[in-house]
Amino acid sequence: MALNVFDHDDYRPVWKSYLYQLQQEAPHPRRLTCTCEVDNRPKYYGREYHGMISREEADQLLSQAEGSYLIRESQRQPGTYTLALRFGNQTRNFRLYHDGKHFVGEKRFESIHDLVTDGLITLYIETKAAEYIAKMTINPIYEHVGYTTLNQEPTLKKHLPLSPDVPVPAKDDCNAEERVSENVQELSFALSQLTSLVRRATLRESDLTPKYEKVHNFKVHTFRGPHWCEYCANFMWGLIAQGVKCADCGLNVHKQCSKVVPNDCQPDLRHVKKVYSCDLTTLVKAHNTKRPMVVDMCIQEIEARGLQSEGLYRISGFSELVEDVKLAFDRDGEKVDISSNVYEDINIITGALKLYFRELPIPLITYDAYPHFMESAKVTDPEKRLESLHEALKLLPPAHCETLRYLMAHLKRVTDYEKDNLMTSENLGIVFGPTLMRAPDLDAMTALNDIRYQRLVVETLITNEDVLF
Numbered sequence: 001m002a003l004n005v006f007d008h009d010d011y012r013p014v015w016k017s018y019l020y021q022l023q024q025e026a027p028h029p030r031r032l033t034c035t036c037e038v039d040n041r042p043k044y045y046g047r048e049y050h051g052m053i054s055r056e057e058a059d060q061l062l063s064q065a066e067g068s069y070l071i072r073e074s075q076r077q078p079g080t081y082t083l084a085l086r087f088g089n090q091t092r093n094f095r096l097y098h099d100g101k102h103f104v105g106e107k108r109f110e111s112i113h114d115l116v117t118d119g120l121i122t123l124y125i126e127t128k129a130a131e132y133i134a135k136m137t138i139n140p141i142y143e144h145v146g147y148t149t150l151n152q153e154p155t156l157k158k159h160l161p162l163s164p165d166v167p168v169p170a171k172d173d174c175n176a177e178e179r180v181s182e183n184v185q186e187l188s189f190a191l192s193q194l195t196s197l198v199r200r201a202t203l204r205e206s207d208l209t210p211k212y213e214k215v216h217n218f219k220v221h222t223f224r225g226p227h228w229c230e231y232c233a234n235f236m237w238g239l240i241a242q243g244v245k246c247a248d249c250g251l252n253v254h255k256q257c258s259k260v261v262p263n264d265c266q267p268d269l270r271h272v273k274k275v276y277s278c279d280l281t282t283l284v285k286a287h288n289t290k291r292p293m294v295v296d297m298c299i300q301e302i303e304a305r306g307l308q309s310e311g312l313y314r315i316s317g318f319s320e321l322v323e324d325v326k327l328a329f330d331r332d333g334e335k336v337d338i339s340s341n342v343y344e345d346i347n348i349i350t351g352a353l354k355l356y357f358r359e360l361p362i363p364l365i366t367y368d369a370y371p372h373f374m375e376s377a378k379v380t381d382p383e384k385r386l387e388s389l390h391e392a393l394k395l396l397p398p399a400h401c402e403t404l405r406y407l408m409a410h411l412k413r414v415t416d417y418e419k420d421n422l423m424t425s426e427n428l429g430i431v432f433g434p435t436l437m438r439a440p441d442l443d444a445m446t447a448l449n450d451i452r453y454q455r456l457v458v459e460t461l462i463t464n465e466d467v468l469f
Helices: 018-025 055-062 112-128 130-134 181-192 196-202 280-287 293-305 319-335 346-358 370-377 382-393 398-415 425-436 444-463
Strands: 068-073 081-087 090-098 218-221 243-246
Touching: 018 112, 018 130, 055 068, 055 081, 055 090, 068 112, 081 112, 112 130, 280 398, 293 319, 293 346, 293 398, 319 346, 346 425, 370 382, 370 444, 382 444, 398 425, 398 444, 425 444
Parallel strands: none
Antiparallel strands: 068 081, 081 090, 218 243
């Protein structure tokens, strides 16, 4: 029996990569050192300090390379200092201050190198994407996967029977609230653990609308590792102070986006670190694991009871229950129960695994490595293609490569049961190609043309996983 129709789960990435790509392309700082001794050099400056030289001299010194910089003392105002920076084929001058940290504006840096790095990123992005940034707040994801209220229940509750030990209250039973208090307490605790983004993604609207508003308590925040705005879904660029974070509810947004976020802060929520939509390397480092626990647990469950299931990974599970699995991982982490006692349909677990990979801000096969994988797929000679793929795999971050290895070994075992599940390596390549990798640019035509090569990459990785990894 041949498989003719493949479910791509209406693949639409949530997190936007354009600004992330621009940050990767920004010029790198190049310190122009002074070769002679300079009198009265401030102790907090290094060899980039050139003393009292003119703008013209600085411009001539910096004309060699984009991103080069130096510090000079102002001739017009002795005792004040200027950062001269080469960007866009011209020298830009900034009044430089130091009060224990270096700054030219609101952001304060421990070193001149960090200040220049952040400045080059900001100049590059704001030059290349000025119009894009101005329109970031249009059509936000916040309305779809942002904040919500406490008076809501997980979809799974609608599909599970009540425990036989818990009586169903009659409509006119005035003691109904007391009789189900245990269930209410359990639900309230679960909901209190959810992050702002996850809660709107997985909970339905409540019939009980709050009668009050509360503005978010936003504070400038430095995010460690790649971070995306939970209002507009765009990358938060820079080295420090990339955006703001609500001190009361934990919502992370651009400073620009914070001005249009609705006044719907829900304070005093106890947060847990997200599993879904979290940078993969950040997640495994936080949990001190080789791979994301959601990948290990889902694959172990699938191999325990689903390898012979017809159309494995091709057939979608009930979407609301897939979302419930996501919610459970974000809430309970490795303690989540995804056994057949809770989710009888194995397609719910396969759907949750695919959803995890689709929601990664940086795909499993990263944007940086993507062009190399595409070039490998276009190599016609099988042996040379394997050699090219082997080199492309070296470009992946360690956590990404290990997770990809583990997944490919699993998919290879899936193909061992091809007679039962009807899933060949080619079929799995069609399903997982656009799930594990996506074009780094916004060109829809390029992305469409790449689909067949994405399939071939995954198919080759599965077939040769014992050689490539």
